[in-house]
Amino acid sequence: MEILFQICDSDLLITNVDASYGGATHDAYIWRECEIRNHLEGLQDETVYLLGDSGYALREHMMTPVDNAVENSPEGRYNYLQKRVRCTIERTFGVLKGRWRCLLAARELHYCPETAGKIILACCVLHNMCIRAGIEGPELTEEEHQSERTRQVPFETAASSTQALQAGRRARNSLIQMLERNR
Known part of the structure:
Protein backbone atom coordinates (compact mmCIF):
# COMPACT_ATOMS: atom_id res chain seq x y z
CA MET A 1 0.00 0.00 0.00
CA ASP A 18 -5.75 10.49 0.81
CA ALA A 19 -5.50 7.44 -1.43
CA SER A 20 -5.74 9.27 -4.74
CA TYR A 21 -2.10 9.11 -5.84
CA GLY A 22 -0.22 6.45 -7.79
CA GLY A 23 2.00 3.86 -6.16
CA ALA A 24 5.33 5.60 -6.80
CA THR A 25 4.18 8.87 -5.23
CA HIS A 26 6.07 9.75 -2.06
CA ASP A 27 4.39 11.02 1.12
CA ALA A 28 6.23 14.34 0.92
CA TYR A 29 4.81 15.09 -2.54
CA ILE A 30 1.31 14.13 -1.38
CA TRP A 31 1.78 16.38 1.67
CA ARG A 32 2.72 19.33 -0.55
CA GLU A 33 -0.53 18.82 -2.50
CA CYS A 34 -2.70 18.04 0.55
CA GLU A 35 -5.65 20.23 1.56
CA ILE A 36 -4.97 19.74 5.27
CA ARG A 37 -1.51 21.29 4.79
CA ASN A 38 -3.15 24.41 3.40
CA HIS A 39 -5.59 24.43 6.32
CA LEU A 40 -2.79 24.12 8.90
CA GLU A 41 -0.75 26.84 7.22
CA GLY A 42 -3.79 29.13 7.39
CA LEU A 43 -4.19 28.74 11.16
CA GLN A 44 -3.34 31.81 13.19
CA ASP A 45 -2.36 31.72 16.86
CA GLU A 46 -2.95 27.98 17.18
CA THR A 47 -0.36 25.42 18.15
CA VAL A 48 -1.12 22.37 16.04
CA TYR A 49 1.55 19.94 14.88
CA LEU A 50 1.69 16.87 12.73
CA LEU A 51 4.68 14.59 13.12
CA GLY A 52 6.52 13.37 10.06
CA ASP A 53 9.65 11.38 9.44
CA SER A 54 12.74 12.86 7.81
CA GLY A 55 11.18 12.36 4.36
CA TYR A 56 9.06 15.45 5.03
CA ALA A 57 10.25 19.03 4.93
CA LEU A 58 10.23 20.75 8.32
CA ARG A 59 7.43 23.30 8.41
CA GLU A 60 5.65 25.34 11.06
CA HIS A 61 3.00 22.62 11.48
CA MET A 62 5.04 19.58 10.31
CA MET A 63 7.56 18.54 12.94
CA THR A 64 10.40 16.33 11.74
CA PRO A 65 13.37 14.85 13.62
CA VAL A 66 16.46 16.98 14.30
CA ASP A 67 19.34 15.74 12.13
CA ASN A 68 22.39 14.47 14.03
CA ALA A 69 20.92 15.21 17.47
CA VAL A 70 23.13 14.23 20.38
CA GLU A 71 21.56 11.64 22.67
CA ASN A 72 20.32 13.10 25.99
CA SER A 73 20.50 16.64 24.62
CA PRO A 74 17.23 18.60 24.36
CA GLU A 75 17.17 17.78 20.63
CA GLY A 76 17.91 14.12 21.32
CA ARG A 77 15.06 13.92 23.84
CA TYR A 78 12.75 15.64 21.33
CA ASN A 79 13.74 13.07 18.67
CA TYR A 80 13.05 10.23 21.10
CA LEU A 81 9.58 11.56 21.94
CA GLN A 82 8.82 12.49 18.33
CA LYS A 83 9.72 9.00 17.12
CA ARG A 84 7.79 7.36 19.96
CA VAL A 85 4.62 9.28 19.13
CA ARG A 86 5.15 8.82 15.39
CA CYS A 87 5.19 5.05 15.93
CA THR A 88 1.41 5.34 16.36
CA ILE A 89 1.04 5.84 12.62
CA GLU A 90 3.22 2.79 11.96
CA ARG A 91 1.09 0.76 14.35
CA THR A 92 -2.07 2.06 12.65
CA PHE A 93 -0.68 0.98 9.27
CA GLY A 94 0.20 -2.41 10.77
CA VAL A 95 -3.29 -2.99 12.17
CA LEU A 96 -4.91 -1.71 8.97
CA LYS A 97 -2.79 -3.98 6.76
CA GLY A 98 -3.15 -6.91 9.17
CA ARG A 99 -6.92 -6.55 9.10
CA TRP A 100 -7.19 -5.91 5.34
CA ARG A 101 -4.37 -8.00 3.93
CA CYS A 102 -5.11 -6.92 0.36
CA HIS A 110 -4.48 -4.84 -9.66
CA TYR A 111 -6.90 -2.03 -10.41
CA CYS A 112 -6.61 1.41 -11.90
CA PRO A 113 -5.38 3.95 -9.30
CA GLU A 114 -8.87 5.43 -8.86
CA THR A 115 -10.45 2.05 -8.03
CA ALA A 116 -7.50 1.04 -5.83
CA GLY A 117 -7.92 4.35 -3.96
CA CYS A 124 -9.83 2.74 6.25
CA VAL A 125 -13.53 3.36 6.98
CA LEU A 126 -14.01 -0.28 8.01
CA HIS A 127 -10.84 -0.08 10.12
CA ASN A 128 -12.29 2.90 12.04
CA MET A 129 -15.59 1.07 12.52
CA CYS A 130 -13.69 -1.90 13.99
CA ILE A 131 -11.65 0.35 16.30
CA ARG A 132 -14.79 2.12 17.56
CA ALA A 133 -16.53 -1.23 18.09
CA GLY A 134 -13.53 -2.53 20.06
CA THR A 141 4.35 -10.16 11.85
CA GLU A 142 7.89 -8.77 12.11
CA GLU A 143 8.66 -10.39 8.75
CA GLU A 144 5.70 -8.61 7.15
CA HIS A 145 6.74 -5.29 8.74
CA GLN A 146 10.24 -5.73 7.32
CA SER A 147 8.87 -6.59 3.88
CA GLU A 148 6.68 -3.47 3.94
CA ARG A 149 9.61 -1.25 4.98
CA THR A 150 11.90 -2.49 2.21
CA ARG A 151 9.26 -1.72 -0.43
CA GLN A 152 8.97 1.95 0.49
CA VAL A 153 10.06 4.31 -2.25
CA PRO A 154 13.09 6.45 -1.35
CA PHE A 155 12.60 10.16 -1.76
CA GLU A 156 14.79 13.22 -1.73
CA THR A 157 13.03 16.27 -0.40
CA ALA A 158 12.93 19.17 -2.80
CA ALA A 159 14.74 22.34 -1.91
CA SER A 160 12.71 24.05 0.77
CA SER A 161 11.84 27.70 0.72
CA THR A 162 14.10 29.42 3.21
CA GLN A 163 11.26 31.33 4.87
CA ALA A 164 9.09 28.22 5.42
CA LEU A 165 12.08 26.23 6.69
CA GLN A 166 13.03 28.99 9.13
CA ALA A 167 9.43 29.15 10.41
CA GLY A 168 9.57 25.37 10.89
CA ARG A 169 12.85 25.60 12.80
CA ARG A 170 11.44 28.32 15.07
CA ALA A 171 8.34 26.21 15.78
CA ARG A 172 10.40 23.08 16.44
CA ASN A 173 12.82 24.97 18.70
CA SER A 174 9.87 26.39 20.66
CA LEU A 175 8.47 22.89 21.02
CA ILE A 176 11.85 21.56 22.19
CA GLN A 177 12.09 24.37 24.77
CA MET A 178 8.54 23.69 25.99
CA LEU A 179 9.32 19.96 26.33
CA GLU A 180 12.46 20.80 28.31
CA ARG A 181 10.58 23.14 30.66
CA ASN A 182 7.97 20.44 31.32
CA ARG A 183 10.46 17.60 31.94
Missing part, protein backbone atom coordinates in the same frame (compact mmCIF):
# COMPACT_ATOMS: atom_id res chain seq x y z
CA GLU A 2 2.17 2.83 -1.25
CA ILE A 3 -0.59 5.18 -2.37
CA LEU A 4 -1.79 6.38 0.98
CA PHE A 5 -1.26 9.47 3.08
CA GLN A 6 -2.99 9.28 6.42
CA ILE A 7 -3.23 11.03 9.75
CA CYS A 8 -4.30 9.12 12.84
CA ASP A 9 -4.94 9.77 16.50
CA SER A 10 -3.52 7.98 19.53
CA ASP A 11 -6.38 5.42 19.44
CA LEU A 12 -5.34 4.31 15.91
CA LEU A 13 -8.39 5.99 14.37
CA ILE A 14 -7.66 7.35 10.92
CA THR A 15 -8.67 11.02 10.93
CA ASN A 16 -7.53 11.97 7.43
CA VAL A 17 -6.72 9.85 4.41
CA LEU A 103 -3.29 -3.70 1.35
CA LEU A 104 0.04 -5.46 1.89
CA ALA A 105 2.64 -4.43 -0.70
CA ALA A 106 3.11 -8.07 -1.70
CA ARG A 107 -0.60 -8.25 -2.57
CA GLU A 108 -0.80 -5.36 -4.99
CA LEU A 109 -4.25 -4.15 -5.93
CA LYS A 118 -11.59 3.60 -3.34
CA ILE A 119 -10.72 0.13 -2.01
CA ILE A 120 -8.11 1.63 0.32
CA LEU A 121 -10.55 4.29 1.52
CA ALA A 122 -13.19 1.60 2.20
CA CYS A 123 -10.63 -0.39 4.20
CA ILE A 135 -12.78 -5.30 17.56
CA GLU A 136 -9.13 -6.25 17.88
CA GLY A 137 -7.22 -6.43 14.63
CA PRO A 138 -4.35 -8.75 13.84
CA GLU A 139 -1.07 -6.90 13.53
CA LEU A 140 1.60 -7.71 11.00
Whole structure:
Protein backbone atom coordinates (compact mmCIF):
# COMPACT_ATOMS: atom_id res chain seq x y z
CA MET A 1 0.00 0.00 0.00
CA GLU A 2 2.17 2.83 -1.25
CA ILE A 3 -0.59 5.18 -2.37
CA LEU A 4 -1.79 6.38 0.98
CA PHE A 5 -1.26 9.47 3.08
CA GLN A 6 -2.99 9.28 6.42
CA ILE A 7 -3.23 11.03 9.75
CA CYS A 8 -4.30 9.12 12.84
CA ASP A 9 -4.94 9.77 16.50
CA SER A 10 -3.52 7.98 19.53
CA ASP A 11 -6.38 5.42 19.44
CA LEU A 12 -5.34 4.31 15.91
CA LEU A 13 -8.39 5.99 14.37
CA ILE A 14 -7.66 7.35 10.92
CA THR A 15 -8.67 11.02 10.93
CA ASN A 16 -7.53 11.97 7.43
CA VAL A 17 -6.72 9.85 4.41
CA ASP A 18 -5.75 10.49 0.81
CA ALA A 19 -5.50 7.44 -1.43
CA SER A 20 -5.74 9.27 -4.74
CA TYR A 21 -2.10 9.11 -5.84
CA GLY A 22 -0.22 6.45 -7.79
CA GLY A 23 2.00 3.86 -6.16
CA ALA A 24 5.33 5.60 -6.80
CA THR A 25 4.18 8.87 -5.23
CA HIS A 26 6.07 9.75 -2.06
CA ASP A 27 4.39 11.02 1.12
CA ALA A 28 6.23 14.34 0.92
CA TYR A 29 4.81 15.09 -2.54
CA ILE A 30 1.31 14.13 -1.38
CA TRP A 31 1.78 16.38 1.67
CA ARG A 32 2.72 19.33 -0.55
CA GLU A 33 -0.53 18.82 -2.50
CA CYS A 34 -2.70 18.04 0.55
CA GLU A 35 -5.65 20.23 1.56
CA ILE A 36 -4.97 19.74 5.27
CA ARG A 37 -1.51 21.29 4.79
CA ASN A 38 -3.15 24.41 3.40
CA HIS A 39 -5.59 24.43 6.32
CA LEU A 40 -2.79 24.12 8.90
CA GLU A 41 -0.75 26.84 7.22
CA GLY A 42 -3.79 29.13 7.39
CA LEU A 43 -4.19 28.74 11.16
CA GLN A 44 -3.34 31.81 13.19
CA ASP A 45 -2.36 31.72 16.86
CA GLU A 46 -2.95 27.98 17.18
CA THR A 47 -0.36 25.42 18.15
CA VAL A 48 -1.12 22.37 16.04
CA TYR A 49 1.55 19.94 14.88
CA LEU A 50 1.69 16.87 12.73
CA LEU A 51 4.68 14.59 13.12
CA GLY A 52 6.52 13.37 10.06
CA ASP A 53 9.65 11.38 9.44
CA SER A 54 12.74 12.86 7.81
CA GLY A 55 11.18 12.36 4.36
CA TYR A 56 9.06 15.45 5.03
CA ALA A 57 10.25 19.03 4.93
CA LEU A 58 10.23 20.75 8.32
CA ARG A 59 7.43 23.30 8.41
CA GLU A 60 5.65 25.34 11.06
CA HIS A 61 3.00 22.62 11.48
CA MET A 62 5.04 19.58 10.31
CA MET A 63 7.56 18.54 12.94
CA THR A 64 10.40 16.33 11.74
CA PRO A 65 13.37 14.85 13.62
CA VAL A 66 16.46 16.98 14.30
CA ASP A 67 19.34 15.74 12.13
CA ASN A 68 22.39 14.47 14.03
CA ALA A 69 20.92 15.21 17.47
CA VAL A 70 23.13 14.23 20.38
CA GLU A 71 21.56 11.64 22.67
CA ASN A 72 20.32 13.10 25.99
CA SER A 73 20.50 16.64 24.62
CA PRO A 74 17.23 18.60 24.36
CA GLU A 75 17.17 17.78 20.63
CA GLY A 76 17.91 14.12 21.32
CA ARG A 77 15.06 13.92 23.84
CA TYR A 78 12.75 15.64 21.33
CA ASN A 79 13.74 13.07 18.67
CA TYR A 80 13.05 10.23 21.10
CA LEU A 81 9.58 11.56 21.94
CA GLN A 82 8.82 12.49 18.33
CA LYS A 83 9.72 9.00 17.12
CA ARG A 84 7.79 7.36 19.96
CA VAL A 85 4.62 9.28 19.13
CA ARG A 86 5.15 8.82 15.39
CA CYS A 87 5.19 5.05 15.93
CA THR A 88 1.41 5.34 16.36
CA ILE A 89 1.04 5.84 12.62
CA GLU A 90 3.22 2.79 11.96
CA ARG A 91 1.09 0.76 14.35
CA THR A 92 -2.07 2.06 12.65
CA PHE A 93 -0.68 0.98 9.27
CA GLY A 94 0.20 -2.41 10.77
CA VAL A 95 -3.29 -2.99 12.17
CA LEU A 96 -4.91 -1.71 8.97
CA LYS A 97 -2.79 -3.98 6.76
CA GLY A 98 -3.15 -6.91 9.17
CA ARG A 99 -6.92 -6.55 9.10
CA TRP A 100 -7.19 -5.91 5.34
CA ARG A 101 -4.37 -8.00 3.93
CA CYS A 102 -5.11 -6.92 0.36
CA LEU A 103 -3.29 -3.70 1.35
CA LEU A 104 0.04 -5.46 1.89
CA ALA A 105 2.64 -4.43 -0.70
CA ALA A 106 3.11 -8.07 -1.70
CA ARG A 107 -0.60 -8.25 -2.57
CA GLU A 108 -0.80 -5.36 -4.99
CA LEU A 109 -4.25 -4.15 -5.93
CA HIS A 110 -4.48 -4.84 -9.66
CA TYR A 111 -6.90 -2.03 -10.41
CA CYS A 112 -6.61 1.41 -11.90
CA PRO A 113 -5.38 3.95 -9.30
CA GLU A 114 -8.87 5.43 -8.86
CA THR A 115 -10.45 2.05 -8.03
CA ALA A 116 -7.50 1.04 -5.83
CA GLY A 117 -7.92 4.35 -3.96
CA LYS A 118 -11.59 3.60 -3.34
CA ILE A 119 -10.72 0.13 -2.01
CA ILE A 120 -8.11 1.63 0.32
CA LEU A 121 -10.55 4.29 1.52
CA ALA A 122 -13.19 1.60 2.20
CA CYS A 123 -10.63 -0.39 4.20
CA CYS A 124 -9.83 2.74 6.25
CA VAL A 125 -13.53 3.36 6.98
CA LEU A 126 -14.01 -0.28 8.01
CA HIS A 127 -10.84 -0.08 10.12
CA ASN A 128 -12.29 2.90 12.04
CA MET A 129 -15.59 1.07 12.52
CA CYS A 130 -13.69 -1.90 13.99
CA ILE A 131 -11.65 0.35 16.30
CA ARG A 132 -14.79 2.12 17.56
CA ALA A 133 -16.53 -1.23 18.09
CA GLY A 134 -13.53 -2.53 20.06
CA ILE A 135 -12.78 -5.30 17.56
CA GLU A 136 -9.13 -6.25 17.88
CA GLY A 137 -7.22 -6.43 14.63
CA PRO A 138 -4.35 -8.75 13.84
CA GLU A 139 -1.07 -6.90 13.53
CA LEU A 140 1.60 -7.71 11.00
CA THR A 141 4.35 -10.16 11.85
CA GLU A 142 7.89 -8.77 12.11
CA GLU A 143 8.66 -10.39 8.75
CA GLU A 144 5.70 -8.61 7.15
CA HIS A 145 6.74 -5.29 8.74
CA GLN A 146 10.24 -5.73 7.32
CA SER A 147 8.87 -6.59 3.88
CA GLU A 148 6.68 -3.47 3.94
CA ARG A 149 9.61 -1.25 4.98
CA THR A 150 11.90 -2.49 2.21
CA ARG A 151 9.26 -1.72 -0.43
CA GLN A 152 8.97 1.95 0.49
CA VAL A 153 10.06 4.31 -2.25
CA PRO A 154 13.09 6.45 -1.35
CA PHE A 155 12.60 10.16 -1.76
CA GLU A 156 14.79 13.22 -1.73
CA THR A 157 13.03 16.27 -0.40
CA ALA A 158 12.93 19.17 -2.80
CA ALA A 159 14.74 22.34 -1.91
CA SER A 160 12.71 24.05 0.77
CA SER A 161 11.84 27.70 0.72
CA THR A 162 14.10 29.42 3.21
CA GLN A 163 11.26 31.33 4.87
CA ALA A 164 9.09 28.22 5.42
CA LEU A 165 12.08 26.23 6.69
CA GLN A 166 13.03 28.99 9.13
CA ALA A 167 9.43 29.15 10.41
CA GLY A 168 9.57 25.37 10.89
CA ARG A 169 12.85 25.60 12.80
CA ARG A 170 11.44 28.32 15.07
CA ALA A 171 8.34 26.21 15.78
CA ARG A 172 10.40 23.08 16.44
CA ASN A 173 12.82 24.97 18.70
CA SER A 174 9.87 26.39 20.66
CA LEU A 175 8.47 22.89 21.02
CA ILE A 176 11.85 21.56 22.19
CA GLN A 177 12.09 24.37 24.77
CA MET A 178 8.54 23.69 25.99
CA LEU A 179 9.32 19.96 26.33
CA GLU A 180 12.46 20.80 28.31
CA ARG A 181 10.58 23.14 30.66
CA ASN A 182 7.97 20.44 31.32
CA ARG A 183 10.46 17.60 31.94
